[in-house]
Amino acid sequence: MRRVFLCAVVLLVSASAFAQQDYVGRFNAFGGYSFLDSPNSICSKMASMGRLASTSSVGLRLALTSAYSLEVHRWWQAISMLPHSSS
């Protein structure tokens, strides 16, 4: 299985390894949304998250990125009531 994975990676990389990017956008905008429903006996969480981000290219290798995300979640979590230990 590991060999198959390695071969797949090598093939993927070799297919485009000699093809450098011929177009680099100066400004990128990103939008994303995620939803999580994670029932668990210790911590149950249901969350949705929206994300907006932008990237401004300064050069080929350097960019300035900014992002805002809003996450709304409903969950419960077991809280330990034992005396606090500093260790």
Place this chain on the structure above:
Amino acid sequence: MASDFNASTQQQLAPILVLLPPGATISVPFDARTSTYAIGPQINIRKLKKVTFLVRPALGALHEDVTAKPADPLTAALVAGLLGPSGKTSSTATFYGFGGGVDYFPKRHVGLRVTADFVHFAIFQSFLAAVTRYDSRLDPHFSLVAT
């Protein structure tokens, strides 16, 4: 296992905590709303035609509003003792860490971004113990990209 509350909060809740058996844990449902702002430089590694690897420091701030929803009289008393009758509280914290990811552009102007950020932050320091108030978050997300 230590308490999730700091020492002063444990003192504040002492009249209630003595009623609990040793080692007790309770569960308090709550709603939370978290806004995260991040900004900083990013290094792009463009060795492949359609794939760009990116690494960056993760710097920013987050603000969280929490409303506790106690489901029984005991947790209601704990929440009221800790947060007041409204059961609401909020906290703002800065975070730092690092992140990285991959952009895949099958087309020139549309792509897919997968990133993960591993950050440290201290939130709700007023009542959470130090062992729990420093948290790390792996934040993977998929984004559609327009460029």
